[in-house]
Amino acid sequence: MKRSRFLLGTVAGLGVTASLDSPFARALASPALPGLPGSADERVLVVVNLQGGNDGLNTVVPYGLADYYRYRPTLGIAAGDVLTLDAQVGFNPAMRSLKAMYDKGMVAIVQGVGYPAPDHSHFRSTEIWQTAVPERYELTGWLGRFLDDAPLPKDNLFNAVAVAPVLPEALVATADVPAIPQLRGYGLASDRRPGERQAFTSVVAGDARFPFTSPYLGAVARIEEHAERGAAELPKLVGGYVTAASYPATQLGRSLALAAQIIGSKLGTRVLYVQHGSFDTHVSQKATQDRLLGELSDALAAFYDDLAAHGNDRRTLTMTFSEFGRRVAENGNRGTDHGEAAPLFVIGGGVKGGLYGRHPSLDDLDDGDLKYTVDFRSVYATALERWFGRSSRPILAGTFPALSFLS
Amino acid sequence: MLQTAAPSSFRPAGPLPDAPLEAYAGPWNVRLAAHLLRRAGFGGSPETVARFAAMPLHAAVDALVAFPASNALPEVPPDLPDESGLVASIAERVRAAGAQRGDPELVELMRQRRQLERHAIQSAQLWWLDRMIQTPAPLQEKMTLFWHGHFTTAAIEKGVTPEEAVAQNRLFRQYALGDVRELTQAVSRDPAMLRYLDNVRNTSAHPNENYARELMELFTLGIGNYTEQDVRESARAWTGLRVQPESGDVTLVERQHDAGAKTFLGRTGNFDGRDIVEIIFEQPAAARFLATKLLSFFVYSDPEPELVAELTKTIRRHDFALQPVMSTLLRSNVFYSARAYRALVKSPVEFVVGSYQLFGIEQAPPDVLPALARMNQVLFYPPNVKGWPGGAAWLNSQTVLARENFAGALMASKDVSGGASWLLAGGPGRPEDAARKLAQTILQGDVSNTASAELIGYLGGEGTSALGELSGENFEERMRAAAYLTMATPAYQLA
Numbered sequence: 028m029k030r031s032r033f034l035l036g037t038v039a040g041l042g043v044t045a046s047l048d049s050p051f052a053r054a055l056a057s058p059a060l061p062g063l064p065g066s067a068d069e070r071v072l073v074v075v076n077l078q079g080g081n082d083g084l085n086t087v088v089p090y091g092l093a094d095y096y097r098y099r100p101t102l103g104i105a106a107g108d109v110l111t112l113d114a115q116v117g118f119n120p121a122m123r124s125l126k127a128m129y130d131k132g133m134v135a136i137v138q139g140v141g142y143p144a145p146d147h148s149h150f151r152s153t154e155i156w157q158t159a160v161p162e163r164y165e166l167t168g169w170l171g172r173f174l175d176d177a178p179l180p181k182d183n184l185f186n187a188v189a190v191a192p193v194l195p196e197a198l199v200a201t202a203d204v205p206a207i208p209q210l211r212g213y214g215l216a217s218d219r220r221p222g223e224r225q226a227f228t229s230v231v232a233g234d235a236r237f238p239f240t241s242p243y244l245g246a247v248a249r250i251e252e253h254a255e256r257g258a259a260e261l262p263k264l265v266g267g268y269v270t271a272a273s274y275p276a277t278q279l280g281r282s283l284a285l286a287a288q289i290i291g292s293k294l295g296t297r298v299l300y301v302q303h304g305s306f307d308t309h310v311s312q313k314a315t316q317d318r319l320l321g322e323l324s325d326a327l328a329a330f331y332d333d334l335a336a337h338g339n340d341r342r343t344l345t346m347t348f349s350e351f352g353r354r355v356a357e358n359g360n361r362g363t364d365h366g367e368a369a370p371l372f373v374i375g376g377g378v379k380g381g382l383y384g385r386h387p388s389l390d391d392l393d394d395g396d397l398k399y400t401v402d403f404r405s406v407y408a409t410a411l412e413r414w415f416g417r418s419s420r421p422i423l424a425g426t427f428p429a430l431s432f433l434s
Numbered sequence: 435m436l437q438t439a440a441p442s443s444f445r446p447a448g449p450l451p452d453a454p455l456e457a458y459a460g461p462w463n464v465r466l467a468a469h470l471l472r473r474a475g476f477g478g479s480p481e482t483v484a485r486f487a488a489m490p491l492h493a494a495v496d497a498l499v500a501f502p503a504s505n506a507l508p509e510v511p512p513d514l515p516d517e518s519g520l521v522a523s524i525a526e527r528v529r530a531a532g533a534q535r536g537d538p539e540l541v542e543l544m545r546q547r548r549q550l551e552r553h554a555i556q557s558a559q560l561w562w563l564d565r566m567i568q569t570p571a572p573l574q575e576k577m578t579l580f581w582h583g584h585f586t587t588a589a590i591e592k593g594v595t596p597e598e599a600v601a602q603n604r605l606f607r608q609y610a611l612g613d614v615r616e617l618t619q620a621v622s623r624d625p626a627m628l629r630y631l632d633n634v635r636n637t638s639a640h641p642n643e644n645y646a647r648e649l650m651e652l653f654t655l656g657i658g659n660y661t662e663q664d665v666r667e668s669a670r671a672w673t674g675l676r677v678q679p680e681s682g683d684v685t686l687v688e689r690q691h692d693a694g695a696k697t698f699l700g701r702t703g704n705f706d707g708r709d710i711v712e713i714i715f716e717q718p719a720a721a722r723f724l725a726t727k728l729l730s731f732f733v734y735s736d737p738e739p740e741l742v743a744e745l746t747k748t749i750r751r752h753d754f755a756l757q758p759v760m761s762t763l764l765r766s767n768v769f770y771s772a773r774a775y776r777a778l779v780k781s782p783v784e785f786v787v788g789s790y791q792l793f794g795i796e797q798a799p800p801d802v803l804p805a806l807a808r809m810n811q812v813l814f815y816p817p818n819v820k821g822w823p824g825g826a827a828w829l830n831s832q833t834v835l836a837r838e839n840f841a842g843a844l845m846a847s848k849d850v851s852g853g854a855s856w857l858l859a860g861g862p863g864r865p866e867d868a869a870r871k872l873a874q875t876i877l878q879g880d881v882s883n884t885a886s887a888e889l890i891g892y893l894g895g896e897g898t899s900a901l902g903e904l905s906g907e908n909f910e911e912r913m914r915a916a917a918y919l920t921m922a923t924p925a926y927q928l929a
Contacts, residue, residue, distance in 0.1 A: 147662070148651055150820045166443075192810055193817070194830045205831035212808070213832065216839045219846050220915035222901045226892040230919040231838075233885030237925055241776040242444040242735065246826060247834070247924040254831035255838075309632050309644060310592070359640025360632075394662075 063413070063433060064341035064377045070414055071290050071297055073345040074170070075279075076195065077323070078304030080149065082316055083352035083369025083397070086122075087136055091115035094389035098356045102312055102363070112136070116386060121317040125324035125372070128331065132380035134372055135432035137406055139387040141368035141399025145351065149307070149365070152350040157197040159404055159423050169407055170298050171200025172422045177415065180295065184257040185264075187298035188289055190282040195300055203253050210265070210285060214258035228255065265292040271336030274329040277322045279303045283330040291337045297415070306349060310360040323347075331375055344376030344414050344433075346406065354395050368399035371406065376414065378432050405430055444825055445736040446773035454768035455744050462491045465878045466770055472929045473732050473778075474498045474764055475572025477788030480856050480875050491765060499611060499761045501571040510600055511561035515554050517595070520547045554596035555589050556803060559813045562603065563798035566787045573760070577610035578603065579783060580731055582813070583821035585621045585653055587630040589814040598626040598682075599814050611757040614724060615715045618654065622707055623684045625677045631819065633672050638692035641669040648819050650714065656726075659719040660699060667696040671705045721749040728759070733769055734777035735825045741768060776880065776928040779828045782809035784929060785837055789844055789921065792876065793854040805843075808836035834927070841921035845914040857917065862909040865894035872913075872920045880925040889916055 063070075089095045090106040091114050109117030110126040116138075118126045128134050142161050146152045155161045159169035167175075170187065179186045181202070189198055189206040198204040207213055218224045235248055268288045274280035282301040289296050303323055308315050327345065334340040352369025368387050387397035404427040408419035413433040420426055467487035471478040475498070478486070486494045524543045566575045582603065589599035602624050609617035621627050622645075628634045631645035646668035650660045674691030677684055686706070696705045699713050714720055725745035729737035745763065752758045763769060780788070786802055786809075806812060810833050816822055844850065851858065856875060862868070869889040873881040881889075893916050895901035895908075904912060920926065 146657075147665075148647065148657065149818065150652075151657060189830075192832060193827065203831075206833075208832060213835065215835060216842055219842055219918075220911050222892065222895075223842075223915040223919065226888065226915070226919060227922065229888040230885050230892065231922045231924075233882040233888065233923065235882070236884070237880055237882050239776050239880055239925075240447070240772065241928055242446050243777070243779050243826065243829075243928055244924055246444075247779070247829060247927050250829050250831065251834050251838075251922075251924060251927075254834045257831055258835055309642065310635060358642060359637055360635045360642070364643060 069342050070376070071299065071339075071343045072170075072410055072414060073283075073286055073299045073301065073343060074197065075323070075327075075345060075347045076300065076302040076304075077306050077319075077347055077349035078153075078302055079307030079349070080152075080351045080353055080365055081304075081306040081319075081349040081369060082308060082312060082363050082366075083349075084355065085312070085316060086119050086320060087112070087116050087138065087370045088119060089116050089386055089389065092386075092389050098389065100357070101361050102357045112382065116382070119317065119320050121321035122324040124328035128324075128328060128374065129380060133331065133378065134374050134380050135378045136370050136372055136382050137401055137430065137432070138370045138382060138384040139368045139397065139400030140348075140371050140384065140403050140406060141351070141397075141401075142403055143399075145367040145393075145396070145399070147351065147365040147367075149350055152365075154196060156348055156350055156403060157195060159407055167200040168195070168197035169422060170197045170300070171202065171204070173411060173415065173417065174198070174202045174204070174298065175200045176422055177297070177417060179297065183295050184253055184260070185289070185294040185296050187300070188286075188296055189300040190285050190289075191300060191302050195302070198298070198300060203250060205254065205257050207261070207285070209281060210262065210288075213261065215255060231255075264294055265289060268292050268337075270333055272329040272333035274333070275322060275325045277326060279322055279326040280329060283326050284333065287330055287333040287337075287339070290334065290339050290343055304349075308353070308362050309358065309364060310362040312357075312362045327374060334375070340375055341377055344378065344410065345372075345374040346410065347372045348403065352397060355389065355392055355397060356395060367393060367396035369397070371403075373406070373410075373432055376433075379434060381432075383430055383432050401430070402427055409433055443736040444734075444777075445738065446734055446777050448773060450738055450741055451767045451771045451773075454741055454771075455748060455762055455766045457765050458491065458767045458770040460770065463487060466491075467494060468878045469770070469775060470494060470498070470764065471572070472780075472784070472788065473576075473769075474760075475576055476566055476784050477791055478572065479791045479794060482791070495761060495764045498571075498573045498764065499757055501574045501610070505570050507565050507568060508561065509604070511554075511557040513557045514561075514596065514600065515550050515557070517547060517550050517554065517597075520550060548590075551590050551596055555599070555814055556800070558589075558596060558600050558603070559803055560798055560800065562813055563783075563787060563802065564796070566783070567790050567798065568796055574607060574610045577756075577760075578606040579781075581606035581609070581617070583816055583824075584727065585617075585627065586816040586819050586821045587624075587626045588816060589626075592629045592632070594626045594629045598624075598629070602626040603814075611760055612755070614754040614756055615711065618649075618711050618715070619708060621653075622649070622672075622711060623675065625682060625684060628675055628677055628684065633675050634677055636669060636673045636675070637690040638670070638673045639690075641666065641673055641692070643669040645669075646672055646710075649710075652820055654711075654714045654723060655717060655719045656723045659717060659723075663697075664699055667698045667705075668710050670694070670696050671698070671710045672707045675707065715754065721746045721754070724754075725749055728763065731824070732760075732763060733774050776925065778929040779825055780927055780929045781822065781824060781828060782806050782811035782833070782837070783813065785809070785927070786840060789841065793844065793847075793850045793857070795844075795847070795849045799847075799849075801843075802840075805836060805840045809833050809840070810836075829927075837927065838922045841926075842918045845918040845921075850914070851910065857913055858910055862904045862906055865890045865904050868893050868904070868913065869916065872916055876917065876920045877923070877925050881920070881923065885923055889919060892916060892919065 088104045088109045090109045096103045108120045111117040157168050158165040174187055187198055187204045191206050192208045194206045232252055265288050268291045270284055274284045286299045331340050334343050348371050351366055353363035353366040357363050384401040387400055404423050408427040409429040411417045411419040412429050464487040468483045527540050569575050631648055632642045633645040636642040643665050647665045651657055670692040674687045676687050693704055725742050748762055749759050873879055893904055893912055895903050
């Protein structure tokens with residue numbers, strides 16, 4: 028039943044009828060798993076970017092590895108304080124809310140996520156995670172390519188929304204994705220002088236035949252038109268939603284509250300992107316990271332309460348990522364420098380909770396850094412194939428084995 | 435391999451002109467003078483544009499690259515609050531109570547200090563915007579903005595005080611068109627930079643790589659021109675630099691400095707930071723990196739390798755002295771080619787400062803600060819150490835709406851009628867003439883025929899709005915609205 032609804036959603040959009048067994052359908056899309064909640068064309072992916080490079084070792088703490096305390100003489104979190112997950116690892120004590128979600132089976136932890144030849148620059152490594160192309164400089168993002176590739180209604184302005192002041196590179200491709208940091212103040216101010224609002228569209232849209240050429244002209248005109256139309260429509264579209272959870276009064280709390288509102292207002296939004304940080308803890312890491320991890324887990328808990336109250340929790344999958352973890356040994360300033368592999372979280376949406384991937388070894392390091400055990404593109408491939416029912420190969424420019432947290 | 439078409443280089447279409455850096459000898463007019471002033475400044479008032487158009491091109495460029503020895507503008511924010519008393523009280527409290535987290539008196543003092551620092555930064559932001567608006571040396575302020583986005587440092591973060599942020603700003607102004615190698619040496623010992631990229635915490639026992647890495651990656655060479663080993667060796671050379679708490683002087687603390695031999699970019703010696711900068715500037719990549727950045731900021735995005743190679747030669751010929759380099763660039767064929775014309779997106783600061791100049795507003799009102807934040811540019815707070823990416827990154831639904839709303843609010847300002855006599859000069863005439871004046875003054879005629887017809891319709895009260903004819907009563911209101919509409923067109927977003 029769910030599978031057939033999915034097929035209608037994808038194939039009908041292209042004006043083609045096909046059954047799952049036809050070679051055409053298989054080429055078009057690899058099927059989302061039938062056991063998962065919701066039809067594939069209602070499912071939403073929320074990406075939470077932990078900006079600045081989150082220290083994985085003090086997030087999912089390997090308290091069972093003696094070397095951990097040797098490398099972290101001041102920053103090491105005592106075994107007694109860790110929120111235990113198994114005999115080897117446990118959550119940072121600031122993450123009680125996420126631990127509670129984990130205990131309900133809602134959280135998959137993928138350990139040791141990274142990529143070959145890791146880059147220690149924030150910018151380059153962020154680009155690599157956002158484009159999913161480590162080998163070269165790619166101008167489109169992996170989510171942008173998904174949006175272009177998927178049979179989504181091209182006239183919907185809200186197929187994806189960045190709840191952020193700047194459009195992240197992950198969402199850059201052909202489609203315009205609005206960046207909406209908050210609803211308040213989003214839109215054109217009301218009429219200041221008689222008639223100007225009415226004249227606005229005709230004057231500003233005018234036509235694109237300006238008496239000069241510019242590589243940016245088309246982009247500016249298009250974004251202006253989309254922004255004005257989208258901003259005029261958005262409040263009407265989301266105005267009926269009633270938030271059903273008490274979010275923490277943090278930036279991330281506000282961002283996720285808006286994300287839940289957009290999901291609950293059924294705008295056809297498939298991808299949302301929020302950001303949190305900065306986790307760039309070169310100095311006095313503990314206070315900053317504990318606060319940020321606490322904010323993260325409290326905001327995610329409120330988010331899923333809100334989603335659940337509206338029946339949207341099981342069609343919403345949330346994934347965190349950070350551009351890198353940090354060096355294994357702390358530095359001389361009770362901080363940590365840029366490192367490599369780290370864990371990430373996949374939440375909700377019918378994930379099979381638990382630990383995935385192998386925790387990187389602490390006695391076989393890559394010049395002081397953790398060696399990755401799971402390529403981040405396998406996590407992306409899992410979301411693309413099993414959540415959205417798309418073939419990941421054209422989007423990720425390669426084949427990466429899906430993980431089993433969605434099955 | 436990827437199926438979607440890559441959207442975009444925003445490099446202009448068509449071939450590079452011949453002899454791209456040779457002096458341009460074609461027609462010179464108001465349109466090109468306005469282009470020069472947008473790039474080498476912030477746009478300027480209609481009078482300034484007319485004055486530059488009336489000069490020969492070479493004189494116009496000379497007037498921009500030679501800064502007056504002094505001007506009447508305040509050298510520091512006139513109302514920068516003094517936080518030294520609070521800093522001393524905090525230090526005393528820490529000594530008295532120990533650095534107890536949660537000590538209520540200390541928490542209160544820290545809160546007061548944060549508040550004072552926020553006010554100080556706001557003062558500094560308005561001070562700098564006023565300088566940009568009023569300066570007789572627009573290129574000096576433009577280069578200061580360029581360097582601020584290049585050698586990025588965010589105020590308050592990492593203990594950078596407002597005074598240090600302002601001192602760094604003055605350093606950029608001092609070296610605006612100076613020797614880039616010397617500027618890099620000076621920035622490497624600038625207190626704000628030392629704090630922001632953790633070089634004040636870099637010790638021989640625990641080298642901190644932050645500055646060493648960004649110095650090469652973002653400030654001088656670019657990725658791919660050094661190894662991870664070079665970063666580590668450079669970090670050792672930078673160990674031991676400290677900002678003295680009382681004087682603010684920067685000193686090298688010998689016992690925290692690693693004086694041993696380092697192998698850096700193929701050379702070995704007991705290098706310190708000064709040697710590192712010298713070695714970096716010997717690399718061929720240094721001039722190429724700077725050439726790419728200057729072309730992308732002043733001419734157009736994604737400049738082609740041939741053009742970069744030409745400017746690289748110019749930079750090397752002048753041994754990193756920037757004044758002759760910019761002088762060459764601002765009078766070059768490529769700079770006045772159709773491919774460079776309106777080929778950049780105005781940054782929010784260019785957008786607001788240019789708009790103030792256009793309408794004769796000499797002081798930025800405080801509400802410009804939240805408006806700039808909505809457009810995604812906050813002075814003294816680049817988004818990260820890579821600075822503002824510019825170009826298409828300025829454009830998304832949120833930022834273009836913020837620009838349009840800024841223009842709408844500006845045209846509601848009382849200051850406009852006093853400062854911009856051109857807007858209402860001549861009184862209500864024919865709607866066609868009013869529309870032409872707006873299109874010429876605001877956009878040098880870069881308006882589409884449809885938009886022009888719609889503006890005439892709006893001014894004349896025709897079409898959908900049925901406002902009634904243009905008259906003495908409605909003239910000012912109509913002109914203000916029509917100016918707002920003109921500033922909201924795509925062309926006005928482009929530099």
